[in-house]
Amino acid sequence: MILQAKQLELVPHEPDPTNRRTQGGISTADVVMSAFTGGNADIFPQILDLHVPDGARIADVTYGTGVFWKNVDLSRYELIFSDIATGVDCRALPYASESLDVVVLDPPYMEGLLRPNKEHKAGSGVYSAFREYYSNGDEASTGPKWHAAVSDLYYKAGAEAFRVLKDSGIIIVKCQDEVSANRQWLTHVEIINHYETLGFYTKDLFVVVRLNKAGISRLKKQVHARKNHSYFLVFVKIPKGKKRSSMRG
Numbered sequence: 001m002i003l004q005a006k007q008l009e010l011v012p013h014e015p016d017p018t019n020r021r022t023q024g025g026i027s028t029a030d031v032v033m034s035a036f037t038g039g040n041a042d043i044f045p046q047i048l049d050l051h052v053p054d055g056a057r058i059a060d061v062t063y064g065t066g067v068f069w070k071n072v073d074l075s076r077y078e079l080i081f082s083d084i085a086t087g088v089d090c091r092a093l094p095y096a097s098e099s100l101d102v103v104v105l106d107p108p109y110m111e112g113l114l115r116p117n118k119e120h121k122a123g124s125g126v127y128s129a130f131r132e133y134y135s136n137g138d139e140a141s142t143g144p145k146w147h148a149a150v151s152d153l154y155y156k157a158g159a160e161a162f163r164v165l166k167d168s169g170i171i172i173v174k175c176q177d178e179v180s181a182n183r184q185w186l187t188h189v190e191i192i193n194h195y196e197t198l199g200f201y202t203k204d205l206f207v208v209v210r211l212n213k214a215g216i217s218r219l220k221k222q223v224h225a226r227k228n229h230s231y232f233l234v235f236v237k238i239p240k241g242k243k244r245s246s247m248r249g
């Protein structure tokens, strides 16, 4: 039986005078939320505000065209940027061990863009700029293929970030799940599981919902939901000698 509140006999709640606690803080709705609708350039500054202190030394190792930084006040941080397109592989960074506060990682997240043969890559014709943007330049590679190539890049870049980050340093990872070879791959779950084995603590997760609606060419029967969301994951390098179970914040 479902009762409406007015059908119940309500007993007024008397506060217990012996149970008074003084709590600090302020009441506000001005907080950073875990899900956003919009573009990376709108969201990224909020993630920095929440997780990165002013003065931090940050390496964006897949800088691309720098969209993430469009709305960031760069006077607040020391930003070093690189990309495979300018000769720096995120799997072999030119930085000393334990020299950075933050690494930002946003490599290609679709296996179609990491195929060994350039002619077989997804995104041809009018999408070729997109294809260039997401390529990792590994066309001649004999390494992992298909979705495994995506995970492998995230895993190796994560291990390299772990090397260059100071204790308690942060890595902000952008990723998106994908359906490849008609199979669902929850890339964000794979990354979280793997990064935890590297020695990172998963501190936060943001969901970004795209505003525009992507069309599908040659649709026969829809099998999986078309993805219109991606993630920012925030990991902390667990300091030496500290247990994962003791991580707070």
Ligand SMILES: C[S@@+](CC[C@H](N)C(=O)[O-])C[C@H]1O[C@@H](n2cnc3c(N)ncnc32)[C@H](O)[C@@H]1O
Residues within 6 Å of the ligand: 061, 062, 063, 064, 065, 066, 067, 068, 069, 082, 083, 084, 085, 088, 089, 090, 091, 106, 107, 108, 132, 133, 134, 135, 136, 137
């Ligand atoms: C999704 S885009 C990054 C977009 C970027 N966050 C921005 O704000 O413009 C992926 C980038 O990863 C780069 N990339 C691919 N493989 C790489 C690698 N092994 N090392 C470094 N950069 C790589 C590509 O050249 C491309 O610029």
